[in-house]
Amino acid sequence: VVSDSEVIPFSVPGYACQRRTTLENHNSVLTDALSLLAENAELSDEDGRGVAFRRAAAVLKALPSAVTHVSQLTGLPCLGEHSLRVIKDILKNGTSSEVESTKASERFKALKVLTGIFGVGAKTADRWIREGIHNLQQLRSSGQTLNRAQQAGLEHYADIRQPVSTAEAEAIRGLVERAVASVLPGAQIVLTGGFRRGKLTGHDVDFLITHPEEGREVGLMPKLVSWLDSRGLLLYQKTSRNSYLESQDGPGRPPSNIDRFERCLSIFKLSTPEAAKTDLQDAAENGVQSEEDGESQSGELGQHLQRKAASERRWRAVRVDLVVSPVSQFAFALLGWTGSKLFERELRRWAGHERGMSLSSHALYDNKQVKRCTECRLTRLDKLAYLTTITFLKANL
Ligand code: DGT
Ligand code: MG
Numbered sequence: 001v002v003s004d005s006e007v008i009p010f011s012v013p014g015y016a017c018q019r020r021t022t023l024e025n026h027n028s029v030l031t032d033a034l035s036l037l038a039e040n041a042e043l044s045d046e047d048g049r050g051v052a053f054r055r056a057a058a059v060l061k062a063l064p065s066a067v068t069h070v071s072q073l074t075g076l077p078c079l080g081e082h083s084l085r086v087i088k089d090i091l092k093n094g095t096s097s098e099v100e101s102t103k104a105s106e107r108f109k110a111l112k113v114l115t116g117i118f119g120v121g122a123k124t125a126d127r128w129i130r131e132g133i134h135n136l137q138q139l140r141s142s143g144q145t146l147n148r149a150q151q152a153g154l155e156h157y158a159d160i161r162q163p164v165s166t167a168e169a170e171a172i173r174g175l176v177e178r179a180v181a182s183v184l185p186g187a188q189i190v191l192t193g194g195f196r197r198g199k200l201t202g203h204d205v206d207f208l209i210t211h212p213e214e215g216r217e218v219g220l221m222p223k224l225v226s227w228l229d230s231r232g233l234l235l236y237q238k239t240s241r242n243s244y245l246e247s248q249d250g251p252g253r254p255p256s257n258i259d260r261f262e263r264c265l266s267i268f269k270l271s272t273p274e275a276a277k278t279d280l281q282d283a284a285e286n287g288v289q290s291e292e293d294g295e296s297q298s299g300e301l302g303q304h305l306q307r308k309a310a311s312e313r314r315w316r317a318v319r320v321d322l323v324v325s326p327v328s329q330f331a332f333a334l335l336g337w338t339g340s341k342l343f344e345r346e347l348r349r350w351a352g353h354e355r356g357m358s359l360s361s362h363a364l365y366d367n368k369q370v371k372r373c374t375e376c377r378l379t380r381l382d383k384l385a386y387l388t389t390i391t392f393l394k395a396n397l
Pocket of ligand 2: 193202205
């Protein structure tokens with residue numbers, strides 16, 4: 001038993017982006033619990049509650065040691081009544097009844113399984129659940145119409161659920177680098193997302209691509225995609241074009257979380273290490289699809305069979321995001337695509353509330369100057385964005 005006088009309260013800054021971030025988490029029992037509640041809220045279309053739990057988890061993750069007594073949390077930011085209740089429950093009983101009952105609930109389990117399919121969001125999953133679909137088997141036999149992304153997601157479900165390793169991310173980087181070098185020499189490519197933050201696994205692999213000469217990046221994505229596709233390296237891809245200039249949230253508008261870069265959501269067909277060398281040679285020499293295509297993917301296989309089939313295959317499916325940015329927006333794009341999602345959210349909130357600026361993956365604007373600048377639109381604003389960003393980054397990162 002610890003008396004209150006022995007307890008040294010922790011202290012952390014209010015915004016997640018002001019804290020040192022670390023991969024070392026001394027409070028994983030607590031943060032896992034809060035993250036699960038955040039996930040449940042997000043899957044239930046309660047984003048506000050989701051963010052509250054994510055913020056609370058981020059505060060606990062930033063602490064230098066394990067919390068042993070609730071009084072250590074006095075004065076910490078972002079710990080609302082609900083989160084504190086969960087924390088107290090765990091400190092006292094070892095588990096939280098709310099977390100345990102959420103984990104066990106049929107609805108949560110079904111939401112997790114269904115949204116685990118690439119291309120299926122919380123709304124679709126909710127509709128399916130209301131129609132009595134709770135798992136992949138029921139979905140397959142339901143006769144639901146699936147779009148192309150969802151079909152690919154269902155077909156490669158077991159592979160995509162499997163975390164991507166650093167080695168696999170590096171292998172994919174190799175492929176993308178070759179493709180980019182071949183279609184636009186001089187273009188630069190950066191591995192972003194969780195891997196850039198030093199995470200050892202990820203749910204996907206994210207890349208940002210640019211060219212040092214403004215404008216040269218135009219037209220790159222279709223060429224890149226067709227290079228990869230013609231070599232049988234893509235199981236699925238959907239490219240959306242850059243819509244920044246025509247967008248509602250372009251210069252002078254409040255930034256939304258979704259950016260407007262040309263972007264390709266894809267599923268790569270990654271050769272397993274033993275097969276990689278020969279397959280790559282095949283691809284390079286013949287420019288044709290490698291063997292075993294479509295094998296074991298009838299759509300009728302259960303997850304177990306899919307996994308078994310995967311172990312006998314010489315490749316696996318990996319989710320990859322490719323983003324192309326003009327070099328003038330590259331700094332913002334890199335910052336925006338490095339994540340984590342909460343870090344980005346907090347950085348934008350901090351910029352807005354504490355500095356009167358709007359940050360997005362395209363630009364950073366001083367809100368006061370943007371208001372005065374009525375007719376200029378892009379060019380002057382971009383220059384301003386550049387200057388303010390440099391000041392911003394020097395001061396804060
Ligand atoms: P992961 O892949 O689960 O291991 O974790 P992350 O951090 O790589 O997350 P991911 O892949 O969903 O996204 C990478 C980062 O890129 C994320 O931290 C925030 C950012 N991001 C993702 N999607 C968008 C988007 O549509 N617009 C913008 N601006 N940023 C995005
Ligand atoms: Mg990622």
